[in-house]
Amino acid sequence: MNDRPLRVAMVAPPWFELPPRGYGGIEAMCADLTDALVARGHDVTLVAAGRNGTRAHRMLRTYDVPQGRRLGEPLPEVLHSAAAARFLDDLDVDVIHDHTLAGPLLARGHRAPTVVTTHGPLDGEPGEYYRHLGDSVHLVAISHSQRGQAPDLNWAGTVHNALRADDFPYRRDKEDWVFFLGRCTPDKGMHLAIDAAVAAGREIKLAAKCSEPAEHAYFEAEIEPRLGPGVEWLGEVTGDRKKQLLARARCLLFPLRWEEPFGMVMIEAMVCGTPVVTLRRGSVPEVVVDGVTGLVRDDADELPEAIEAVGALDPRDCRDHVVDRFQPETMAAGYEAVYRKVIATATATTTTPAPEIAPAVPPTQEDMLPVA
Template sequence: MVAPPWFELPPRGYGGIEAMCADLTDALVERGHDVTLIAAGRNGTRAHRMLRTYDLPQGPRLGEPLPEVLHAAAAGRLLDDLDVDVVHDHTLAGPLLARGRRVPTVVTTHGPLDGEPGDYYRHLGDSVHLVAISQSQRAQAPDLNWAGTVHNALRAADFPYRRDKEDWVFFLGRCTPDKGMHLAIDAAVAAGREIKLAAKCSEPAERAYFDSEIKPRLGPGVEWLGEVTGERKKRLLARARCLLFPLQWEEPFGMVMIEAMVCGTPVVTLRRGSVPEVVVDGVTGLVRDDAAELPDAIEQVASIDPRACRDHVIDHFQPQTMAAGYEAVYRQVLGATTPAPTTPLSSAPARQDMRPVA
């Protein structure tokens, strides 16, 4: 399991890919697999062994090319000495080293596939076996060398469930136009509801969007919280009347949707990207085609049963379900015909951390 170099596993705050890698690693170990993790920083997973490329995660350098390239080079050298059946790479640069490798390389495509990202995977050809995180994402580039589609997941037990909701709506995400925070504010104001806004806003483009579109909309009933993580984020998700998620792009998979639903909080959203695969319209939220329909949906959301929201996540987006999906992919690329196990096979042995290599 090759994780990106930016955040530790599991991340203490921001780091969606790292959270997914940590949950998948633990679920595979619980199902009886021997997992070696290549990552940066501390090992908070149940992997049998960890090989570090950096002593400290490189999050402060996110966006620079060198940490990603050095991480890929170090991981490639480590993999030369490992006896493994499959390499599962979650990085961008790492798959460049897959051609000629004696074992198959599975790559999860965590981002959009239009333009240059899609061309990148086309050039890799059959040297990697790609896994989409939604059918919507896969449809962006159906010609790629797909091995399967597996939705992301979370551990329901890590999130609080609350049936009784407070009378305000919540926006959670990044401070970018494609997340539609300005539309969420407008919808809440039109519905006469208070809205709380929690978003990452640290990069120049994020601050520019905040200054031009969000700051002028702040005032009574529109509360800016900044970036929230950990237990505070979970408590806010559980208390809110609904999560407002007015997407403005074809997002491959919005983790915030399943985070809200597992807390018993329905999602009011627009029909973009993976939304129809994640939210059951009328059961776990309300899916609309136009932002003008959102204020009315905020009022109608009271008819959604919070228990149905949580049950939907437990039934479809748990790490064991995700791990079973990836098991099927691993067996497919190995040419195996043995059915994948559906129940945990063993408990995890003690962790083993290896010496840093960079």
């Protein structure tokens, strides 16, 4: 059991194809993990929407067209999870790895154990959701910081996210501007990035997804008034353009205002040889080596100085750090260990003999008398 190939059902969200052509961090992670598991000799069945660009042995499609335009609506994921459950009923697999929010609700009905990666924050209602699911699912955190937010949940392990280093360009010589890349939301701190760059006398380029009402509101209130000479708004950038911007920048400026569970953009920057200037929140200390692959500060007022000091860091150290710790092969090895642990636990549970029950004793006449 400890070395035989595993049969894995990988359930991706319904929003973007695998791998995504642009936005879609969870889908990118699912694609990389699927390919790395196949490379390790495992049999992977992918349950997803749209085309299959992975090496999965087979794909079960819930939607012909991914539902990204309806992101935020509940019904596409509910329908996707219901269809996935029907597919899973007919599959002979060792473990189900579900990356959706709705899918784990149906885990109690599956023959195989269900592993769930907690891709988002766990404070408030998300944590309560997983508490209600109890031991019907086996949770995997994407950072120790995230796991520490809710240590009482049914954790099976912690596995960092990863990326394919060969898909990103490495550039040693940097240009004299700083870069912000993320979502147009207050918790990513784009307005703090602008203020820090201006205070440091550096040009800043801003690339962010800004499509939802809350994102538009933040942009109009905090970002648009700050635009002007030296502050350039690029909008959402993807693909090769995003990678080239990451490689050219002096640094990635990432002034978080929340407990970021992982932050893929940090390893995307570092693998390009670009250090990260950020705040000490969430997973940052697990991802960035302070003074080696970036500069981690405790207060936004310290960021301008860090923007100047970051030029002393070696771009090669940034890339080597990602190659050593955040490759899909490393991620797949971590998940394989989780799968085997969970399968062994489920097998032990199902093979444990039931306690003996004493034979029923027929009631006596006295037992059958009515209660006074």
